[in-house]
Amino acid sequence: MLTILFDGIAYGMLLFILACGLTVTLGLMNFINLAHGAFAMAGGYITVVLMNRYGISFYWCLPASFLVTAILGLVLERTLYQWLYKADHLDQVLFSIGIVFMSVAGADYFMGGQQQLINLPPELSGRMDVLGVGIGRYRLFTVVVCSLLAIALQLILSKTRFGSRLRAAVDDRRVAMGLGINVPLVFALTFAFGSGLAGLGGAMGAEILGLDPNFPLKFMIYFLIVVSVGGTSTVSGPFLAAMLLGIADVAGKYYVPAIGPFVIYALMIVMLILRPNGLFSRGIGR
């Protein structure tokens, strides 16, 4: 029981790291980026290539995948995304689906359609017994890293100058511009950071979530649920939403394998009926 709960937490943490970049994109620029998963997939493949082809240590691969996808995000933001901030949602949806299709076919072309496996360092594989609860070492590692990241994110947002600028820009873009905040720059950096996090999440998640060219499509719904249930105004909203989703999904697949895949949809529908404006929306009428 507790093992499953722990697995669910690890899964939820990963989802949070994967999706939190998207909450900023949405909250700040009102941009619906369905291609967020493509960045995560890029991170995963970078790790696979670095480890399996060049034999680089897993621990080095993680920051590398963060950096490379962050740069990739920055480049794409400056060249393509920035032109569509003012476009309507249909355009954004079509554009980002286009990116998804390209990344799926591209991954297939370069890496092949099979599931990618990574060989974890020995100290991270296997399970250990903690007070009678079987805990996967790698999942423990995931939980620790993701918690640290979540805390760091919360601190960056609440304590640093960049964080306060970002929050100001999310709250009211025009006012922020008026205050002399360089919103496009703030956003470009945030977009890059969010993409980097997605890449890191993809790298860490390759073991737990699996990695194949369909990754961006498979996880699109998870990201959307995390963001629309958790809202875009806080860090804690998406975090809780991701945890809820992770635990429900893992528990559902374990306890009721026949209907396991439907647990998240049921969750989504219940949430829609109870809280149509998101689990943690700001007051009435937004």
Place this chain on the structure above:
Amino acid sequence: MSEIVLETRGLSRRFGAFMATNDVSLKVERGARHALIGPNGAGKTTLINLLTGVLPPSEGQVYLEGEDITGLASFRRVKRGLTRTFQINQLFPEFTPLETVCLAITERQGVGHSLWSTMAGYGRVIEEAASLLERFGLASVMGERTSILPYGKQRLLEIALAFASRPRVLLLDEPAAGVPEDERHEVLSIVSDLPKDVTVLLIEHDMDLVFSFASRISVLVAGAVFAEGTVAEISADPRVKAVYLGENA
């Protein structure tokens, strides 16, 4: 004559820590020409939004002809005879004025859900729309796209559209706002010629228009009712003067 058609009790609306509307209790009599004035940011438009169901109130109730309509959606309030115009035109840019008004009339008549007969088949609706548009001086442009009409004409359509719903209570949110000087008289004459049986609540900045039009005035300051009375009382009230002079200074 003293029958109350529109009433609010303790109506409040918060945006975060900001009280946009603060405990407003307002009574509007049937057939009244009631003006709502106040400096910029006093919460006049928010109040109208609360009255028409565009925003839900944080507290308080709205009554129309004695019935609590606080929880009703906008379209249900319109069906009960309460409608409005907007300070900034809210029209359908791709529609022609004729289509716009025809739609409002079919909705009023309860045939808006009809999906098997073309709009062109509703001869009497089109007739009514055409005569309404003519009354508002829009006959010549009724077949043009709304988006290409001059602002004054759009403003008239904004009011004509509210009329197509045959309101018993009409809320006018700065009807002459943004209208160029040479088109202004058209809008103003329409406003002053409104049928006497329609109750009107007018938001306006132009004091000349307010004093010539209104029989009763409420002054809103910082979301709350600051003063209320007849035109003579309000124009003589030194506190109101102070508020306005303070703003102008």
Place this chain on the structure above:
Amino acid sequence: MSLVEQEDAGALATTDAATDSRAARLMKRRSRIRLYEVAIWIAVIAAYFVLPSKMLILTEIAILALFAVSLDLVLGFAGIVSLGHAAFFGLGAYVAGLLALHFVAEPVTGLVVAGLITGLLGFLTSFLILRGSDLTRLMTTLGIGLMMAELANQMAWLTGGADGLSGFSLNPIFGVFEFDLFGKTGYVYCLVVLFLGVMIMRRIAFSPFGLSLKAIKSNAMRAGMIAVPARKRIVTAYTIAAVFAGVAGALLAQTTSFVSPDVLAFHRSADVLMVLTIGGTGYLYGGIFGAILFTLVKDALSIVTPQYWMFWIGLILVVLVLVGRERLNRWVDYLPKRMAGREDDR
């Protein structure tokens, strides 16, 4: 035309009768049958005679067109971006397939039943898209689409799972018109259904209901202020769209005698969005134009790069959006005007 100018000169001078008849004519002009409409129907009928060896791809186009036109009612009229329209298409296909396999092999009966059942699903799920923002609607429609796909996958005892549904054949239509090997009957069948579907939706488009949908899309707040009950209208529109999407799916199942789990796949929902975007939204025929273009392009691509055509479709999408849908669709805006002209003012 001269009448318009006269009235500009003296709007007050015109009599009521003249104004009224002018208003009535203006309104009629909106729903007039345009030249391009006639042209497209002649073209698709001519295709039957000119391209006898291309029946299969023509059938595919007709089905995709009906699917896209049904989405137009949701997207182009009501303004709802859906990522899961394939849910209805797929359900229609499975219903038609199962019906033919177990109960009735008469195709038209299958269409009707498929339409009714998908309509029911549309009606039930429409309540989930009423509230919230575009984002929640995307999530909901995508979620419903994926859920249907997963359902089809899990209920292998009924749907054949990943192998799909096969082994059924259809009786002649109304017991008279037999399906032939070359797909000629199939094409005519799909064409007739497409025509009826478009005509029905066309009628809806010019009704007060259709106008009210566009009003909701254009300015929901104002629509509420002229007493348009937006939610009810969206429920109705979504249900009707689901019916026609289901019929399109049923056509696919019937003409190919096969239902693959692919009918519910996400890419189908994305494809149909793209089709509609290429052709233009909000005037129904965009679905047909888009279906023709999309199918031809996809066909060409899958010959060139059988495995990676998805990449090129993605690239086209990205370019399409960056160049600007509006700019791209402008020809469509001009088309009706230029071709239908203003002859009706005479």
